[in-house]
Amino acid sequence: MVSAISLLIFLLGLIIGSFLNVAIYRYRTGYTALGRSQCLACGRLLSWYELIPLASFIIQGGKCHTCGARISWQYPLVELATALAFWGVYRSSLLTQIGPWLIVLDFGIWSFLIAITTYDLRHKIIPDEWVYLFSGLAFVRLFASGVDWQWNLVAGVALLAFFGGLWFVSRGKWMGFGDAKLALGIGFFLGLEPSLSAMMLAFWTGAALGLFLIAIEHFRLPSRQRRQNSLGDGGAKPSTFGREIPFAPFLTLGTALVYFANLHVITLFIS
Numbered sequence: 001m002v003s004a005i006s007l008l009i010f011l012l013g014l015i016i017g018s019f020l021n022v023a024i025y026r027y028r029t030g031y032t033a034l035g036r037s038q039c040l041a042c043g044r045l046l047s048w049y050e051l052i053p054l055a056s057f058i059i060q061g062g063k064c065h066t067c068g069a070r071i072s073w074q075y076p077l078v079e080l081a082t083a084l085a086f087w088g089v090y091r092s093s094l095l096t097q098i099g100p101w102l103i104v105l106d107f108g109i110w111s112f113l114i115a116i117t118t119y120d121l122r123h124k125i126i127p128d129e130w131v132y133l134f135s136g137l138a139f140v141r142l143f144a145s146g147v148d149w150q151w152n153l154v155a156g157v158a159l160l161a162f163f164g165g166l167w168f169v170s171r172g173k174w175m176g177f178g179d180a181k182l183a184l185g186i187g188f189f190l191g192l193e194p195s196l197s198a199m200m201l202a203f204w205t206g207a208a209l210g211l212f213l214i215a216i217e218h219f220r221l222p223s224r225q226r227r228q229n230s231l232g233d234g235g236a237k238p239s240t241f242g243r244e245i246p247f248a249p250f251l252t253l254g255t256a257l258v259y260f261a262n263l264h265v266i267t268l269f270i271s
Helices: 005-026 055-059 074-096 100-125 129-147 149-170 177-190 192-220 223-231 248-261
Strands: none
Touching: 005 074, 005 100, 055 074, 074 100, 074 248, 100 129, 100 177, 100 248, 129 149, 129 177, 149 177, 149 192, 177 192, 177 248, 192 248
16 A cells, blocks of 8 residues: 555655756756746647646647647656656665655755756766766765765775776767766765676666667668678668767666665676
8 A cells, every 4th residue: 555655755756857857958958947838849838737747748648738749758757757766765765764864865866867867868968067966965975874985985986987997998989978977976876886786787788778779770771781781892881880879878777776676786796
């Protein structure tokens, strides 16, 4: 049975997720996050009943009432993801017995992770201000938790050095420096062993998606073109090899699997 507190936490997550959508769409566009919302297609200012998180999208059938333009699936997905993250933080707190201040910090951390992930998916860049705030919250949590904070500090610095090294050696081709700054905060947040598990899961899921995209693109090519590519006769090669795949979503996914599902895969190699 769902408790009243769980329901309130879920609703809070929906509201925060709605605000995150506004911040994601308006970041560096000249619009403030506090202005009235409007349809991106026809420009009509939206009424309050069109801004109810998740519910309005469902009731309106994912379309604007005025012009019929499709509303991006980003809106309900970000709202739902934030609500589930908040609920997951609360449920985890019942097991770990963390205090209310740590719960609030975790709400903020997951809000930034969701916003960073969504923005990276849309624009293939991680906003500096957001990743600095995320790492700052994780740094505060590091000391607020009071448990083995030294290892969390070591984890953050080690991940920054590792991802920064990949960025430097590849001159940004393998990894963006924004990913290194994001990994710094994840290390502060999770600690040494959990963050290593999160990184492994991030690389595994990223590699799996990359191979899947390569396979899909390969089979979409005409057979004659595939033969030309294999023989070096010219012609277009599968563009997946040159496609930039944002890595922040995989870092967030790995972090979520460790934090919420307690999936510590690194123990498979060190036990």
